[in-house]
Every structure is written in structure tokens, then in C-alpha cells.
Amino acid sequence: GQNIDQPTEMTATEGAIVQINCTYQTSGFNGLFWYQHHAGEAPTFLSYNVLDGLEEKGRFSSFLSRSKGYSYLLLKELQMKDSASYLCASMDSNYQLIWGAGTKLIIKP
Amino acid sequence: ETGVTQTPRHLVMGMTNKKSLKCEQHLGHNAMYWYKQSAKKPLELMFVYSLEERVENNSVPSRFSPECPNSSHLFLHLHTLQPEDSALYLCASSFRSGTGSEKLFFGSGTQLSVL
Numbered sequence: 629g630q631n632i633d634q635p636t637e638m639t640a641t642e643g644a645i646v647q648i649n650c651t652y653q654t655s656g657f658n659g660l661f662w663y664q665h666h667a668g669e670a671p672t673f674l675s676y677n678v679l680d681g682l683e684e685k686g687r688f689s690s691f692l693s694r695s696k697g698y699s700y701l702l703l704k705e706l707q708m709k710d711s712a713s714y715l716c717a718s719m720d721s722n723y724q725l726i727w728g729a730g731t732k733l734i735i736k737p
Numbered sequence: 738e739t740g741v742t743q744t745p746r747h748l749v750m751g752m753t754n755k756k757s758l759k760c761e762q763h764l765g766h767n768a769m770y771w772y773k774q775s776a777k778k779p780l781e782l783m784f785v786y787s788l789e790e791r792v793e794n795n796s797v798p799s800r801f802s803p804e805c806p807n808s809s810h811l812f813l814h815l816h817t818l819q820p821e822d823s824a825l826y827l828c829a830s831s832f833r834s835g836t837g838s839e840k841l842f843f844g845s846g847t848q849l850s851v852l
Contacts, residue, residue, distance in 0.1 A: 632779065636777065641816045658837060661840065663841075663843075668845065669845055670739045670741065670827075670843040670844055670845045670846070671827070671841075671843045672739065672843070673842075675840070676840060710803070715780070717780075719838070721835075723833075723837050725754045725780075725782070725841070726779075727779040728779055728782040729777055729778055729779045730777075730779075733777075
């Protein structure tokens with residue numbers, strides 16, 4: 629079956645660094661997406677990885693290892709506004725997105 | 738502002754009511770989606786309208802009925818819902834071709850409560 633695993637909840641301190649992990653098992657692979665979702669707002673796209681390695685975009689970076697079925701989202705210099713749910717999704721061979729249940733990130737001052 | 742607008746933002750309905758959710762996208766995309774998000778569960782794809790075809794998740798009950806009159810508008814008609822249908826309903830759009838799909842743009846969702 630197809631499955632995405634990510635932690636349910638994480639807590640971090642303002643100004644620190646946090647890594648949110650995601651492991652995936654899908655029928656074929658056409659890339660890995662990360663989205664940010666603030667409650668009451670629209671989920672927004674953060675990153676897309678299809679090749680192995682690290683993609684850096686400002687304070688956020690995303691890493692992919694296709695051989696391990698593993699990705700992580702790295703958030704640096706955490707700000708209170710980074711408190712949100714982070715959704716991991718893998719695109720399978722039919723270009724369908726398989727979603728994780730999301731990681732709720734709580735930032736404490 | 739993501740370019741995808743959903744109305745209403747909140748909806749409370751009884752099990753015998755009929756209501757509709759509306760979604761509109763101003764991004765020139767050719768695919769639109771309905772997702773259901775229940776607490777602590779993965780997003781569940783309900784329906785896709787893409788390249789003038791409708792693709793549906795066979796597990797979605799018939800009390801949910803989608804309508805897509807054109808590439809910019811999408812509706813979800815609701816009737817005789819059950820309390821377990823209470824959830825956040827998200828609309829999204831993207832550009833799709835025969836070889837893949839680009840990233841999704843979401844609306845803010847309709848928080849539905851069925852009493």
C-alpha cells in the first residue's frame with residue numbers, strides 16, 4: 629500500500645532550528661512536496677524535490693533521499709509565525725498526491 | 738491571497754438540509770480538486786476535474802455531488818449528510834498536462850459541521 633509517515637506534533641523554541649521528517653512508500657515516485665498550513669488559512673506550497681539532495685529557500689530547506697524514501701523540512705531561525713501544520717505529500721506514478729497527516733509545529737518563546 | 742476563493746468559510750447544517758460549497762480560481766489553471774481534511778488525518782482527495790474529465794475517489798458517498806461548469810468554478814453539492822461528514826473541505830487548483838501536475842494552490846476551506 630501507499631503510506632506517508634510524519635510526526636504528529638513537534639515543539640521548538642523561537643530562534644532555534646527544527647527538522648521535520650517524512651518517510652514515504654508510494655507506487656512509483658514523481659516528487660515530494662511540502663506545504664505549510666496555518667489554521668483557518670489556505671495551505672501554501674513550500675518546496676518540491678524530485679532529485680536527491682538539499683534545496684535551500686531562505687530560512688526553509690528541504691532534503692530528499694529517493695533510495696531511502698525519506699525527506700525532511702528544515703526550518704532555521706524559527707519565528708512565532710512558523711507555528712503551523714506542515715504537510716508532506718509524495719506524487720506517485722499516476723501523478724496522484726499521497727498525503728501525510730501533517731506535523732503540528734509549536735513554537736515557544 | 739492564493740488566487741483560489743472558497744465560500745462559505747463556515748457552514749452548519751442539519752442532516753436533512755441541502756447546501757452547496759463554491760470554489761473559484763483566478764489562476765488560469767485547468768484542474769480543480771475537492772479535498773476533505775478530518776482532524777489528524779491525511780488529506781483525502783474526493784474529486785478531480787482535469788482536462789475536461791472527472792476523476793473521483795470511489796469511497797466518497799453519493800451524498801456528495803460535484804459540479805464543474807467551467808475551468809474556473811467548482812461546486813460541491815451536499816445533501817442528507819451525516820455527523821461524520823463534519824470536516825474541513827478544501828478546494829485546490831493546478832495546471833495539469835498529460836505528463837504530470839504542477840503544485841496545488843488551495844483555498845482557505847469551508848469548515849463544515851453537521852448536526
